[in-house]
Amino acid sequence: xxxxxxxxxxxxxxxxxxxxxxxxxxxxxxxxxxxxxxxxxxxxxxxxxxxxxxxxxxxxxxxxxxxxxxxxxxxxxxxxxxxxxxxxxxxxxxxxxxxxxxxxxxxxxxxxxxxxxxxxxxxxxxxxxxxxxxxxxxxxxxxxxxxxxxxxxxxxxxxxxxxxxxxxxxxxxxxxxxxxxxxxxxxxxxxxxxxxxxxxxxxxxxxxxxxxxxxxxxxxxxxxxxxxxxxxxxxxxxxxxxxxxxxxxxxxxxxxxxxxxxxxxxxxxxxxxxxxxxxxxxxxxxxxxxxxxxxxxxxxxxxxxxxxxxxxxxxxxxxxxxxxxxxxxxxxxxxxxxxxxxxxx
Amino acid sequence: xxxxxxxxxxxxxxxxxxxxxxxxxxxxxxxxxxxxxxxxxxxxxxxxxxxxxxxxxxxxxxxxxxxxxxxxxxxxxxxxxxxxxxxxxxxxxxxxxxxxxxxxxxxxxxxxxxxxxxxxxxxxxxxxxxxxxxxxxxxxxxxxxxxxxxxxxxxxxxxxxxxxxxxxxxxxxxxxxxxxxxxxxxxxxxxxxxxxxxxxxxxxxxxxxxxxxxxxxxxxxxxxxxxxxxxxxxxxxxxxxxxxxxxxxxxxxxxxxxxxxxxxxxxxxxxxxxxxxxxxxxxxxxxxxxxxxxxxxxxxxxxxxxxxxxxxxxxxxxxxxxxxxxxxxxxxxxxxxxxxxxxxxxxxxxxxxxxxxxxxxxxxxxxxxxxxxxxxxxxxxxxxxxxxxxxxxxxxxxxxxxxxxxxxxxxxxxxxxxxxxxxxxxxxxxxxxxxxxxxxxxxxxxxxxxxxxxxxxxxxxxxxxxxxxxxxxxxxxxxxxxxxxxxxxxxxxxxxxxxxxxxxxxxxxxxxxxxxxxxxxxxxxxxxxxxxxxxxxxxxxxxxxxxxxxxxxxxxxxxxxxxxxxxxxxxxxxxxxxxxxxxxxxxxxxx
Numbered sequence: 001x002x003x004x005x006x007x008x009x010x011x012x013x014x015x016x017x018x019x020x021x022x023x024x025x026x027x028x029x030x031x032x033x034x035x036x037x038x039x040x041x042x043x044x045x046x047x048x049x050x051x052x053x054x055x056x057x058x059x060x061x062x063x064x065x066x067x068x069x070x071x072x073x074x075x076x077x078x079x080x081x082x083x084x085x086x087x088x089x090x091x092x093x094x095x096x097x098x099x100x101x102x103x104x105x106x107x108x109x110x111x112x113x114x115x116x117x118x119x120x121x122x123x124x125x126x127x128x129x130x131x132x133x134x135x136x137x138x139x140x141x142x143x144x145x146x147x148x149x150x151x152x153x154x155x156x157x158x159x160x161x162x163x164x165x166x167x168x169x170x171x172x173x174x175x176x177x178x179x180x181x182x183x184x185x186x187x188x189x190x191x192x193x194x195x196x197x198x199x200x201x202x203x204x205x206x207x208x209x210x211x212x213x214x215x216x217x218x219x220x221x222x223x224x225x226x227x228x229x230x231x232x233x234x235x236x237x238x239x240x241x242x243x244x245x246x247x248x249x250x251x252x253x254x255x256x257x258x259x260x261x262x263x264x265x266x267x268x269x270x271x272x273x274x275x276x277x278x279x280x281x282x283x284x285x286x287x288x289x290x291x292x293x294x295x296x297x298x299x300x301x302x303x304x305x306x307x308x309x310x311x312x313x314x315x316x317x318x319x320x321x322x323x324x325x326x327x328x329x330x331x332x333x334x335x336x337x338x339x340x341x342x343x344x345x
Numbered sequence: 346x347x348x349x350x351x352x353x354x355x356x357x358x359x360x361x362x363x364x365x366x367x368x369x370x371x372x373x374x375x376x377x378x379x380x381x382x383x384x385x386x387x388x389x390x391x392x393x394x395x396x397x398x399x400x401x402x403x404x405x406x407x408x409x410x411x412x413x414x415x416x417x418x419x420x421x422x423x424x425x426x427x428x429x430x431x432x433x434x435x436x437x438x439x440x441x442x443x444x445x446x447x448x449x450x451x452x453x454x455x456x457x458x459x460x461x462x463x464x465x466x467x468x469x470x471x472x473x474x475x476x477x478x479x480x481x482x483x484x485x486x487x488x489x490x491x492x493x494x495x496x497x498x499x500x501x502x503x504x505x506x507x508x509x510x511x512x513x514x515x516x517x518x519x520x521x522x523x524x525x526x527x528x529x530x531x532x533x534x535x536x537x538x539x540x541x542x543x544x545x546x547x548x549x550x551x552x553x554x555x556x557x558x559x560x561x562x563x564x565x566x567x568x569x570x571x572x573x574x575x576x577x578x579x580x581x582x583x584x585x586x587x588x589x590x591x592x593x594x595x596x597x598x599x600x601x602x603x604x605x606x607x608x609x610x611x612x613x614x615x616x617x618x619x620x621x622x623x624x625x626x627x628x629x630x631x632x633x634x635x636x637x638x639x640x641x642x643x644x645x646x647x648x649x650x651x652x653x654x655x656x657x658x659x660x661x662x663x664x665x666x667x668x669x670x671x672x673x674x675x676x677x678x679x680x681x682x683x684x685x686x687x688x689x690x691x692x693x694x695x696x697x698x699x700x701x702x703x704x705x706x707x708x709x710x711x712x713x714x715x716x717x718x719x720x721x722x723x724x725x726x727x728x729x730x731x732x733x734x735x736x737x738x739x740x741x742x743x744x745x746x747x748x749x750x751x752x753x754x755x756x757x758x759x760x761x762x763x764x765x766x767x768x769x770x771x772x773x774x775x776x777x778x779x780x781x782x783x784x785x786x787x788x789x790x791x792x793x794x795x796x797x798x799x800x801x802x803x804x805x806x807x808x809x810x811x812x813x814x815x816x817x818x819x820x821x822x823x824x825x826x827x828x829x830x831x832x833x834x835x836x837x838x839x840x841x842x843x844x845x846x847x848x849x850x851x852x853x854x855x856x857x858x859x860x861x862x863x864x865x866x867x868x869x870x871x872x873x874x875x876x877x878x879x880x881x882x883x884x885x886x887x888x889x890x891x892x893x894x895x896x897x898x899x900x901x902x903x904x905x906x907x908x909x910x911x912x913x914x915x916x917x918x919x920x921x922x923x924x925x926x927x928x929x930x931x932x933x934x935x936x
Binding site (some may be wrong): 132148161163167168216222247254267269272299314 | 787901
């Protein structure tokens with residue numbers, strides 16, 4: 001038990017030092033990279049490690065007779081969480097979202113502190129002590145608060161009211177509702193029933209199961225399955241079309257969506273928001289293949305009114321590609337990211 | 346007093362002796378390793394990677410790399426013909442960014458992924474900024490990166506061998522043991538003299554913007570190549586995601602860049618001189634108002650972008666002199682430019698990749714000072730075959746598959762020359778667009794929500810247009826052009842300086858249906874377009890920015906001073922209330 005707790009304490013201390021380094025900009029926050037597409041899980045995991053570390057740390061300190069009072073534990077953890085989401089996560093999350101997470105964390109901390117009557121009393125005691133001010137030190141503290149609080153409030157509100165020129169926040173629908181059907185190159189496609197004509201087995205039959213078994217592996221690096229090389233001269237059906245789709249992708253799409261389909265292509269730095277990251281589980285992995293077909297064919301201009309502002313320079317690809325080429329690119333995108341298109345059922 | 350004098354004297358003597366000793370040992374080192382350039386040491390070729398690694402690397406290569414570098418590694422994958430620089434052809438074993446002497450193979454050891462000691466691994470890890478090669482760190486694991494390099498170096502490098510001790514040598518720049526010289530004023534000044542003496546400026550230009558000899562340079566494969574622009578260190582191929590690190594420049598200058606006209610200066614400069622030059626080149630890279638390196642966005646490896654362009658008020662006329670106090674005190678913004686790759690003809694290679702923008706306004710007009718690097722001043726000869734308002738003009742788009750001869754890289758510097766140009770697009774009636782206020786990006790949405798476009802061209806013209814859609818010809822606004830002023834337009838040493846003044850609108854005589862009304866304290870969506878005449882840019886073949894906002898800084902309102910005081914007093918009352926209540930409660934009183 002003791003060894004386990006010491007290990008926990010060690011984890012806690014190392015983690016705190018790392019975070020402190022990131023706060024003071026000594027260690028860049030990209031030192032331990034947030035792995036693409038797994039960021040939320042990694043965050044939860046890291047915070048979990050911290051909690052375990054803190055438990056160990058607190059146990060050790062108690063054992064050494066230097067326990068931290070509940071009051072400071074609560075506040076300390078809340079401050080830790082605020083610092084974590086501010087300095088650890090890149091790209092930075094906007095203040096409004098951080099404020100939301102911060103409030104949730106505060107509620108959680110209060111719940112933890114008030115889980116039994118005794119703990120809650122212990123937590124309240126330092127506050128009440130200062131309010132009642134029985135001792136000289138507490139009296140002093142009370143006067144400090146009396147003076148400091150109005151000054152701080154004045155400072156913050158003055159700061160907030162100074163005219164600033166910060167970029168206005170844009171809200172937009174990331175996946176606007178698609179139309180029931182779309183007309184591309186003179187032909188109408190009903191989104192509920194249209195199928196990717198290239199999602200076929202070597203016999204030429206539409207085969208979701210077969211094609212899904214040949215996509216790249218969902219592990220680090222997302223490499224193709226051994227013996228499923230689209231560049232194999234003997235590749236037929238699905239894999240052959242994946243290669244053709246890849247050729248089209250690397251002649252047209254990679255300029256924005258990037259060589260690894262992560263939205264960091266050659267021109268991506270100039271755009272705001274940066275192009276879609278297909279390796280993120282929130283993009284193509286959540287959508288039906290026909291939805292992608294509609295977005296590809298109609299581009300940023302084809303977004304419905306709820307997609308306003310039309311902050312998308314995605315070309316209406318019907319201007320550049322044939323219907324067949326678009327289906328093949330979509331095939332390639334799912335293959336390369338290792339995701340299955342969502343189905344209607 | 347006497348005592349301290351002796352101390353100083355002894356210090357002087359000992360340091361002199363030390364200096365002499367150091368110089369002597371330095372000379373001895375040079376003599377001892379004759380034939381090896383200063384700062385280099387002899388190295389060994391690494392052992393060959395295992396067959397398993399090569400096989401595993403093949404799988405990585407055919408998932409990730411083949412699309413640009415091709416099945417045989419000849420740099421001729423499906424993506425190659427629309428890229429400039431073209432993807433590397435591995436067959437010759439010519440690699441650019443190295444720690445090894447000129448002409449030698451780069452450092453590569455499949456078992457040692459140590460930064461600074463494994464050139465190919467560093468290249469794959471950090472990518473080559475300014476080209477389409479991305480950083481693969483965070484995408485491929487360290488092992489996968491080594492595996493793919495094991496495959497490339499053994500199977501795709503065909504003319505040379507990474508393991509043949511008969512034909513290959515390794516002379517390694519000993520960068521780890523060379524301490525960078527502090528970038529003192531003196532060192533930078535000496536560097537500035539040396540770049541003239543060593544003829545660096547013949548290619549890199551008088552101000553180092555890469556504008557010297559810009560047409561005639563070719564790489565080993567016969568494609569046009571441009572000298573680096575020292576002011577954009579984040580585009581240095583060898584910047585290793587650490588663009589302001591002077592060691593990268595020292596390395597490139599010491600080893601040269603294989604396959605390009607950039608030679609190694611190891612034999613013709615001392616280490617000290619190389620640090621001076623590196624310090625000077627590094628000092629030229631763009632910095633903020635306090636002289637600090639620009640913050641780099643780790644997602645893009647380019648300077649971080651602030652999308653708000655603040656415009657400061659001035660009394661009276663807007664100064665035409667860009668050295669004027671008012672211009673110096675106005676913050677400048679980095680505006681990133683990408684190729685227009687939405688509508689035909691798409692511009693896959695845009696040679697203008699950023700603009701520096703500043704703005705001032707007075708009660709009548711607003712002025713934009715636009716500065717951007719363009720290696721070539723381009724003014725079209727004769728009359729252009731289309732009217733200024735025409736949008737759908739006959740400019741060819743690069744076809745997807747052409748082979749090397751017809752590729753975009755082969756066409757560089759062979760385009761017909763049109764005018765360099767710049768345009769500022771702002772929406773008309775932005776107040777009526779639902780928030781946030783943006784029209785469609787390229788040349789406006791439709792008749793109902795048009796845009797106001799002010800375009801300057803290098804032939805000296807300034808025009809105003811109304812745009813109603815990406816494929817709709819512009820409508821000219823004759824009377825408006827009389828109100829536009831070009832306060833300055835000058836091309837100097839690879840950089841354009843253009844200062845455009847336009848009316849604010851907001852006046853009764855201005856046309857609400859055609860003019861953007863600039864209002865103080867509001868966010869006015871603003872887009873910039875840029876054309877490089879020597880890139881064959883015209884019409885929609887251009888560079889574009891995202892939506893930025895022009896924000897005319899308002900004077901500080903009275904409320905800012907009053908309300909916070911009121912709030913603070915409120916807090917005092919609240920405190921009093923809480924304490925009184927607490928005290929009463931303790932005494933057993935209730936309110």
